[in-house]
Amino acid sequence: MDRRTFLRAVAACPAAYLWHPFNAAADLPKARITRVRIYRPPTLNPLFNQSNMVVTVETDIGITGIGEGGSKDTLEQCAGTLIGKNPFHLEAIWQEQYIAWFYPPGREKTHALGALDLALWDLKGKALKLPIHELLGGTVRDYCECYATSAVRPPGVPADAPLTLKERARATMDAGFRAFRMHAGDVEIGDVFDTRAMVRRIADDCRQVREGVGPDGNWCIDLHQRFDFNDALRCCKALEPYEPFFVEDPVRDEHAHQDLPRLRQMTAVPLTHGEEWGLKWDFHRLVENHDIDFIRATLPNVGGITEMMKVAGICETHAVGIIPHFTGPISTAALVNCLSTFSGPVLLEYYSDGKPIDYLPEHFDFKNGKMYANQRPGLGVTPEMKLLTLIGEVTEPGRRNVFRRPDGSLTHW
Numbered sequence: 127m128d129r130r131t132f133l134r135a136v137a138a139c140p141a142a143y144l145w146h147p148f149n150a151a152a153d154l155p156k157a158r159i160t161r162v163r164i165y166r167p168p169t170l171n172p173l174f175n176q177s178n179m180v181v182t183v184e185t186d187i188g189i190t191g192i193g194e195g196g197s198k199d200t201l202e203q204c205a206g207t208l209i210g211k212n213p214f215h216l217e218a219i220w221q222e223q224y225i226a227w228f229y230p231p232g233r234e235k236t237h238a239l240g241a242l243d244l245a246l247w248d249l250k251g252k253a254l255k256l257p258i259h260e261l262l263g264g265t266v267r268d269y270c271e272c273y274a275t276s277a278v279r280p281p282g283v284p285a286d287a288p289l290t291l292k293e294r295a296r297a298t299m300d301a302g303f304r305a306f307r308m309h310a311g312d313v314e315i316g317d318v319f320d321t322r323a324m325v326r327r328i329a330d331d332c333r334q335v336r337e338g339v340g341p342d343g344n345w346c347i348d349l350h351q352r353f354d355f356n357d358a359l360r361c362c363k364a365l366e367p368y369e370p371f372f373v374e375d376p377v378r379d380e381h382a383h384q385d386l387p388r389l390r391q392m393t394a395v396p397l398t399h400g401e402e403w404g405l406k407w408d409f410h411r412l413v414e415n416h417d418i419d420f421i422r423a424t425l426p427n428v429g430g431i432t433e434m435m436k437v438a439g440i441c442e443t444h445a446v447g448i449i450p451h452f453t454g455p456i457s458t459a460a461l462v463n464c465l466s467t468f469s470g471p472v473l474l475e476y477y478s479d480g481k482p483i484d485y486l487p488e489h490f491d492f493k494n495g496k497m498y499a500n501q502r503p504g505l506g507v508t509p510e511m512k513l514l515t516l517i518g519e520v521t522e523p524g525r526r527n528v529f530r531r532p533d534g535s536l537t538h539w
Contacts, residue, residue: 154253157187159213161521162205162242164198165514167485171454174234175402175427178454180485180514181205183245185213191249192509194456195426196238198518203227204238206524213249220432221536226525228538233404236429243430244460244505251504258463258506259499262435265466269496272476273305273346273371274298275452291331295338295345302495304473305344305371308335310352310361321357329364336368344371351375355385362393371473372396372420372449379403387417398422401451405429406437413446420471424450425457431464438468447471455489458497459505462490466499485513 165180174197181201183191191213196204207223223239224231231239251258259265278298279289289297291308298306308331311324328347335345347370353361358376365373373395377385379402386399398420403409404427412418421441428434441448448468450461452475465472474497483489488508491498500506527539 154214154250155187157185157189157213157253159208159211160184160186161519162201162208163516164196164201164205164518165511166517167514175237176453177237177241178456179241180456180509181241181245183208183213183242183249185249187253189249189252191245191247191252191504192456192507193241193243193245193248193426193430194454195241195244197234200235200238201241202518202520203524204231204235204242205520206522207526208242208246209521209523213246214253216243216246216250216432218536219243219246220429222526222528224429225528225536225538228527233402233427236404237426240426240428240430240433243432244426244457247431247460248504248507255503257499257501257503258431258460259466262431262464262467265499266469267466267472269498270462270465270472270474271304272474272492272495272497273307273344273449274301274303274476274495275307275309277477277479278303278306290334292334292338295335295343296340298495299339299343303476304495305346306335306339307346307348307475308332310347310349319352321353322360324352325357325361325364328361329368332365332368332370346371346374348374349376351378353377355381355388358385359389359392362389362395362397366394370395372398374398374422375401382409383412386412387415390417396420398449403427406433406440410440413440413444416444416446418446420447420449420473422449422451424453425460425464426453427451431460434464438464438470442468442470445470447473449473449475451475452477455483455486456505456507459490459507462497462499463505485510 161184163182167178167180171178177195179196181193204223207226211219247258278301280297295306311328313319339345355377362373382399396419399418400409400422403423423437425434428437447470486509491500528536529539531537
């Protein structure tokens, strides 16, 4: 081929693509949401903000998405917004659910909103035959590291055999986890918890745990909001020689915006907070001001995947890691999909005894202290519906008190 012939061929290429576009078989099909169903699992967690209620979103094209969270009443109210909508318009549905009832949703209702958002993402992934992490840009890590809360035992040790903190910490490291997590001087429910005296006991416990994980191992502690500021500071200072991976919830949630910035200036231990947080407006200033090293925000509590990825963007901007609180198995699968794509530090909480979940034969993939993203479409979960109890369904549109601005965006009525 001479030079002139080659140039003519190159010049003809763009025109050829204009007249013969790529096959559009991968386009999303036209679809409408027809029904939302709510199911109670055999082992329902009764805490609203840790609910593992199962919810499905059905469409007129035969594809169903599955989510997790909420309660019957909060799910039913939020679900009305979905009926008749295009299930693939995730952001538009989220925004309308948020403002349609005028009063902004509290943390319990946000949990339900997040459950439905998980189902919509699952549905979209199934329609495209892709896992969620591929829709979010693909994974940046081979696996998500995990920490374990006191449940790991050395091989061959009976379940009822007493173990020291040091032994449990060592077993956790040997099992492949990134860190061992401990509680802060637990006492029996209803007993007196003397925070001033407890600081000394906790410091000694942490010394044992450091010995258990070894000089290169990691451990973390949950103060569980048990301390007022002065004792929280005393405790953090006492733990500094043992180098915790993080100290969780050192102060009351109600005081976090006032106390955490002060605490950050007065101790060297890494701080994390926020298992009770809901929407990003609960905590974005603490992230932006670098008052915490990690956030504990989780799914579906923040409002689903749609919001979690915005939270991840805020955290990436300010070099803050994400250590989400444990959640139900469907939401955990969603966390692996989301946080596999997050470029910052990630540590997942493993809070399972490793036994199969009867009503969910496929959920998250866990092995040797780590969780792995998989290539199953959507969230990658498969429910055994006959083991779930149907307790509610929504087929009619709900309240839609919204206005539109001239540019098409939603605003309050």
